[in-house]
Amino acid sequence: MSRRREIRSWLMDMDGVLVHEESAIPGADRFLGTLREREIPFLVLTNNSIYTRRDLAARLKASGLEVPEESIWTSANAMAQFLSDQRPAGSAFVIGEAGLTTALHQNGYTLTERDPDYVVLGETRTYSFERITHAIRLIVGGARFIATNPDATGPSLQGPLPATGAVAALISRATGVEPYFVGKPNPLMMRSALNAIDAHSETTAMIGDRMDTDVVAGLEAGLETVLVLTGVTTLEEAERFPFRPSRIVRSVADLIDELG
Incomplete structure (x- = not known):
């Protein structure tokens, strides 16, 4: 494990770290409460772009769990900020839900079905074959292809659901164009989150339950990384990766005592 840093701000995944499906993970309320009480900057990160x-x-x-909305950062927020920086006041054809369209509108983007600057693919529970077909034709016609996150599947009570990465693969196969993914594990999302709370990578930790998104994104952004075992990754699975988190803890409850 790496040398322990002084941590002044925290980034954390949501599913598997704070909640499991619709239930709070034991100790998550106390961890968040301590952050709020001591006015320690933090952001809850999620690749889910469905919700605002x-x-x-x-x-x-x-x-x-009490989390102010300004303390939540989604792949949709990172996407909208990125596009606003790249091509201010641009236009996009969007496959996604309110979380994505709202973020784009708030950053000055126009949503259109004709000659957009970008085809933007996000998460939705109702992927439309008609809209996917239209997206393919727009990309073939020259629109740039960008997507919120590469996750191939998402969880549901009934089992896995096809997610953004799977639909992106379908579109790529039909067009020959690969998308640029903004969300985790792209460190771009981590840096946009750091900027949102005016934090520095040297004094920030990323807490996650996935080695292939949370931990690798934190590492590539220069953050201390903490893997919790309350989500999808077991201790044995973590050992199979060629990179390691800064440390591994049972849950966020184990971090409360070090919040100062």
Whole structure:
């Protein structure tokens, strides 16, 4: 494990770190409460672009967790900020939900089905064959292809669902064009989150439950990384990766005592 740093701000994944499906993970409420009480900057990160930050704050509250909406950062927020920086006041054809379209609108983007600057692919539970077909034709016609996150599947009570990465692969196969993914594990999302809370990578930690997104994104962005074992990754699975987190803990509850 690497030398322990002084941590002044925290980034953390949501699913598997704070909640499991609709239930709060034991100790998550105390961890978040301590961060708020001591006014320690933090952001909850998620690759899920379906919901707005306000929606996610309400969902977390229903699970017993108090997180202000300004303390939530989604791949949709990172996407909208990135596009606004790259091509201000541009246009996009969007496959996605309110979380993505709202973020784009708030950053000055126009949504259109004709000659857009970008085809933007995000998460949705109702992928339309008609809209996917239209996206393919726009990309073949010259629109740039960009997507929120590379996750191939997402969780549901009934089992895995096809997610953004799987649909992106379909579009890429049909067009020969690979998308640029903005969300984790792209360190771009981590850096946009750091900027959102005016934090520095040297004094920030990333908490996650996935080695292939949370931990690698944190490492590539220069953050201390903490793997929790309350999500999808076991201790044995973590050992199979060619990189390691800075440390491994059972849950966020184990981090409370070091918050100062």
